[in-house]
Amino acid sequence: MDQVTSLLDGFGVVLSVYHLWLMLLGIVLGILVGVLPGLGGPNGVAILLPLTFTMAPTSAIIMLSCIYWGALFGGAITSILFNIPGEPSSVATTFDGYPLAQQGRAGEALTAAFTGSFFGALMGMLLITFLAPLVARFALKFGPPEFFAVYLLTFCSFVGMSRDAPLKSIVAMMIGFGLAAIGMDTMSGQIRMTFGVPNLMQGVDFLIAVIGLFGIGEILLTMEEGLAFKGKAANLSPRVMFQTWARLPRHWLTLIRSAIIGCWMGVTPGGATAASFMGYGIAKKFSRNSDRFGTGQVEGVLAPEVAAHASGTSALLPMLALGIPGSATAAVLLGGLMIWGLEPGPLLFIEHKDFVWGLIASMYLGNVAGLLIVLSTVPLFAAILRVPFSIIAPMVIILCAIGAYTVHNSMLDVGLMLLFGIVGYFFKKLDYPLAPLVLSLILGDKAEDAFRQSMLASKGDLTVFVSNWLAGSITLLALMLLFWPLITAAWSRLRAPRRIVTP
């Protein structure tokens, strides 16, 4: 098959000593980032992104995707040992992971979590390998109206399908759009919303927003909980590892089911975090031991980890093939690609074949390497969290400040980061979702350009978005997803059985 050849070519691109060293470095940095609070997925990638400006794009994306892997693996460590989810997608892992650790079975939980992650990620990558080129080829037919429809679909699904209050999702999204509009407008050359501040002419960079919101905001929030990290011991002897592996095939149905859930949720925008909860919930429903979930069931650790990693990986599929990120971290990676001048989307597969397949190949390698590394270094990383918070907190903040500064070599950005930190703190406490904000900040300009190009071509006719079957169906789907909660509410009311009231 065409894809397999391309994949093998990709391996050829990746397998150099330099790249393997970058992968190693990336994974270790990623696990570190996943383990430390305030540095989870989107933020960690955002801070380390400027480090890669001096590298070739292929090398850079290899390191960044390995950081992504490492962060995903690392999030499970803190969830299980410290009951602190390192990532939003690791929250469900704490449900059964921490009880297992409390019972002295941390080794089992960790092995199960990492192996589950490996499996989920592998499924996601197979999906990408075989589907992404097809999606890309299909997307070649897309013109500005179709692209705008797809963006509309992304935004609507974030609002309609997420578990957060729709009004707050809308507000977050609009704020992101507003921030994206600041600066010079590319199509007319006019300057928007800078309110006289000259440095704002280049706009607000999404990296600053991400570092402030997810980094500083998270630290401020963590401070409320006090300054102690008391974790359970982690001994991961090879014997425990092999024992757990021997017992895993028993849960094959959970593995496959969670992987499917994860892949589906990852590809549909807005699904990444929800995937782990869904995986857990459905595994619990269908399990023979459902009432023991929450007290330390290995299955309860497998399901969310498989789902979370499958979705985290498959979130890269729409990102690569269409330029639509399925998760906040994928959104940051998308931003990185744009900075290097690589436009994600269908043309990427044609014009930069080496890059794309090199990336996909490195993901396979990174997954395997990540699993091996994380299994062997758990005690080391767990020990890092024993470092007193009075040392960790300032270090994380320093890293955030460095990250914010290196984007444009501007101190204003550091100040903006602080502002975003305050916003992040309040938003998180008030349950305003942050992912839509990041998403619309990154995609806002592109969506607006697509809209205006469509209008130019159609001479102001709004029906261009429903003029052909492709754009029309996507637009219709978008509107359906937007009003999904209302639709389901009305549907269930229609189907409620009529009750005969006996006096």
Next chain:
Amino acid sequence: MGLSRRVVELIVAIGILLAGLAIIIDSVHLGIGWSNNSPEPGYFPIRIGGILMIASAGIAIRAFLDGSPTAVEPFVSWERFRLVLAVFIPTGIYCGLIAWLGIYTASVLFIAAFMIASRKFGWFRILAVSVGSMVAVFWLFEIEFLVPLPKGPLEALLGY
């Protein structure tokens, strides 16, 4: 802080409402209609501002009418907020210091300040950790990755 969650929700929602208003005002003078068969620069922003105002008004109204138990409990207790401020204010000062002293010197002071405040460490450890880690960062960024960071008088003295 004695502010209840409801009040903070209301304040934040009103703040967002005002931001939406600011967006609308800025868009109006950019032009909000059509010209040459395409929207003017203010077309998108004014609609964004409009949606923002409507949505945040909805949140504000909901917050105002919310009488549930979670809404009236305090947004954050004073002890917790003190801890947050204990991190935020030094961070603000630190960011200011970066511009003046350069990031490495400011960071050494920052880490040292936290370690001193925790009162768990002796002088040697404080110096070792704060200076040691910043030397490592210096190596990583300036020498290994060739990414320049803001420097101040100390580095100028040393010839960087």
